Amino acid sequence: MVDRESAADIDAAAARWVVRADRDGDDPGFQAELEAWLAADRRRSGAYARAQAGWKHLDRSSVLAPTVSGGSRLRRRSIIAGLGAVAAGVTAAVVVPRLLVRRYGTTLGEIRRVPMADGSVAAINTDSEVEVSLRPRLRAVRLARGEAWFEVAKDPVRPFVVESGPVRVRAVGTAFSVRRREGGSDVLVTEGVVEVWTRDGGAPPRRVSAGERVFAENDAGVLTPPKADADLGRQLAWRDGQIVLDGQTLAEAAAEFNRYNDRKIEVADARLADKRFVGWFRINDPEGFAQAAAATFHGQITQREDAIILRAASGS
Numbered sequence: 001m002v003d004r005e006s007a008a009d010i011d012a013a014a015a016r017w018v019v020r021a022d023r024d025g026d027d028p029g030f031q032a033e034l035e036a037w038l039a040a041d042r043r044r045s046g047a048y049a050r051a052q053a054g055w056k057h058l059d060r061s062s063v064l065a066p067t068v069s070g071g072s073r074l075r076r077r078s079i080i081a082g083l084g085a086v087a088a089g090v091t092a093a094v095v096v097p098r099l100l101v102r103r104y105g106t107t108l109g110e111i112r113r114v115p116m117a118d119g120s121v122a123a124i125n126t127d128s129e130v131e132v133s134l135r136p137r138l139r140a141v142r143l144a145r146g147e148a149w150f151e152v153a154k155d156p157v158r159p160f161v162v163e164s165g166p167v168r169v170r171a172v173g174t175a176f177s178v179r180r181r182e183g184g185s186d187v188l189v190t191e192g193v194v195e196v197w198t199r200d201g202g203a204p205p206r207r208v209s210a211g212e213r214v215f216a217e218n219d220a221g222v223l224t225p226p227k228a229d230a231d232l233g234r235q236l237a238w239r240d241g242q243i244v245l246d247g248q249t250l251a252e253a254a255a256e257f258n259r260y261n262d263r264k265i266e267v268a269d270a271r272l273a274d275k276r277f278v279g280w281f282r283i284n285d286p287e288g289f290a291q292a293a294a295a296t297f298h299g300q301i302t303q304r305e306d307a308i309i310l311r312a313a314s315g316s
């Protein structure tokens with residue numbers, strides 16, 4: 001039978017994991033390894049939390065400062081040993097790292113406003129998923145799908161970085177939205193300045209200021225300069241449960257309503273699809289939009305349980 005791991009061995013291993021976390025914490029492979037290690041023995045979570053608390057009280061520069069190779073290894077071993085000793089003696093309640101990762105999702109038509117522990121706020125749009133990890137030196141957010149707007153609390157020591165596929169958006173204290181699309185991500189800045197780049201795109205980061213927007217391609221990065229966009233308020237009206245149309249085509253408007261509703265709008269007539277429309281609607285009122293469009297452009301609607309079909313009226 002394999003001997004059960006001792007508490008001292010667990011504390012020592014936890015100290016090594018904390019040092020690795022400071023260096024490799026952004027690496028998804030490392031996160032998977034850490035989760036697997038924590039899951040293998042319930043005692044490890046407590047040891048890791050204690051080691052984290054000890055790490056906060058050590059001079060990190062002593063670990064990171066360059067020295068001759070032999071001295072560096074010796075110093076690293078002594079720091080890890082010190083962490084193990086501190087970890088064994090620290091009993092204050094510390095949140096286990098896995099609990100610091102928060103996942104938030106919305107269903108079709110749902111809009112959710114989420115306060116974060118650092119004072120930031122996220123507004124999460126329909127059918128979206130966001131993962132938040134607040135770390136000692138980084139506030140990391142992963143947009144798995146959909147769209148979210150972030151009002152970021154100022155913290156110069158911990159930048160706020162949103163990952164949307166290969167696209168990255170970095171801010172310190174500002175407000176901006178990210179929408180994940182096929183092939184890239186839309187970034188709209190409502191306050192302050194952000195930097196946008198693509199992980200493997202090769203292009204340098206682009207600065208995007210308040211009132212500007214940019215589309216970052218997954219493979220090529222931000223190829224064009226940010227564009228001033230006076231229409232940001234309309235594009236972010238979803239935060240208040242609204243769709244504001246200001247010259248969009250009926251086809252574009254229908255696609256926007258379909259983001260929020262099970263009952264889809266179909267513009268089944270090419271004569272209507274390119275007609276442009278102005279109006280204000282609730283996101284959950286596709287029928288009201290279809291009726292207004294039909295009245296404006298002499299159309300007719302056919303309603304089914306799963307769809308609202310818009311066509312031009314006979315003879316028009």
